Amino acid sequence: MNKISKRITLSVHFGIFIFIINLITTFITGVLMYLSFSIGILNERNIKSRMVLPVITLVSCILIGVIVSACSSRIVLKNVREFIEATEKLSRGDFSARLNIKRPPEFRILSKNFNAMAKELGGIEVLRTDFINNFSHEFKTPIISIKGFAEILKDDDLSKEEKNEYLDIIIEESKRLSSLATNVLNLSKIETQVILNDIQRFNIGEQIRQSILLLDSKFQSKNILLDINIEDCYVNGNKEMLNQVWVNLLDNAIKFNNKNGIVSVNMKKEEGNIFINITDTGLGITRESIPKIFDKFYQVDRSHSTNGNGLGLTIVKKIIELHGGTIECDSIVSKGTKFTIILPIEFNI
Incomplete structure (x- = not known):
């Protein structure tokens, strides 16, 4: 009409x-x-x-x-x-071009749509530039580190302890590069995916419990207390992709938590959806940073003192959206962070 x-x-x-x-x-x-x-x-x-x-x-x-x-x-x-x-x-x-045509009404609508398109394209261009800059930084830093320590190792006067220390650094930086390459490939694959494939029915509660067991050594290394309230529930989805979601969110809950902290995992079913909350008592995120945490390469820790490349949450959000769900973040600085995931039980392709 x-x-x-x-x-x-x-x-x-x-x-x-x-x-x-x-x-x-x-x-x-x-x-x-x-x-x-x-x-x-x-x-x-x-x-x-x-x-x-x-x-x-x-x-x-x-x-x-x-x-x-x-x-x-x-x-x-x-x-x-x-x-x-x-x-x-x-x-x-x-992309700063704008129209301000007010008459006739159709031209006013044309102006409004054109301005919205120009604004969106400008935002995409900024994201593209940021992506290139961040990727270059994340890729270049470990390479420089590896090159520097490899040159030091050529010194015959180094003690065995020093050599082992430098070799450990090279190994860690190599792992960082490998992780970056893997995450970029995963993100590229997921972003180009419109239709979810390899759908199967599985117990999502059991999958989350297995993810917690997988990270058990990391929980113990920081003496983190677990508060788990998970029930069995069968859903339709890509099992491998959703496993990445739980491992990534739980790993972040450990990484940014304090020693002797608490990680809570709660799950409940309601009106055809599953509500999953993963909460930690760690560093927290500033209000200004929360809208950016799902952006590519964005890291709350701008000093890059923690392991990571800022792609994990981007991948998590895309996987959740592919399953027809949503993810939200609430956080208070120095008190902790809570991620809330809502997934439909019966996912339709």
Whole structure:
């Protein structure tokens, strides 16, 4: 109904515009004919032939119509030219281009949609630039570290302890590079995936418990207390992908938690959905940082003192969305962070 209304509005405006042009043309022609008779340019002697008056009237209408149409079309074409200039700026990569056409209503809608598109493209360009810069930094840092310590190892005067220490650093940096490459490949694969495949029915409660057992040594290394309230529930989904979600979120809950801290995992079913909360009592996240934590390569710890490359939560969010679910984060600095995941029990492809 709304689309039909818009089409009718455009047709009415176009009809009124043509009518006004014809009215102006007729009026000016009538005035000129009247003046011509009044001052004697045209008289009964000049128009004895029946065809003279119609021909004069026709020629006058054509000339005046062309002039009126040319003048009035400049007003309409001004908006079109403005739109062309804006699209040319956009095509050159200038995403600051904006339109402010207010009439007719269809052009106002066109301006609004164009501005929204330009803003979105500008945001994508910023993300692309940030992605390249962050990836370059994350990739370059371990390579420089490996190169530096490899050169030091060429020194024959190093003790065995020093050599082992430097070799351990090289091994850790190599693992970091390997993790980065794996995460980038996973993210690339997931981002290009529109339809979820390898759907199977499995016990998601059991899967979360297995993820906790997998990270048991890390929990013990920081003497973290576990508070688990998980029930068995069967869902449809990609088992391997969802396993990445739990491992990643639990690993973050350990990594950013304090020694002797607490990690709580709660799960409940409600109205065809599963609600899963993973809460820690760690460092917390500032309010300004929360909207950015799912961005590629974004790290709350800007000093990069903790292991990670800022891709884990990006992958987590994409996997949850592929399953038709949502993920939210609530956090208080120095008190802890809570991630809430909502997944449909019966996922339809």
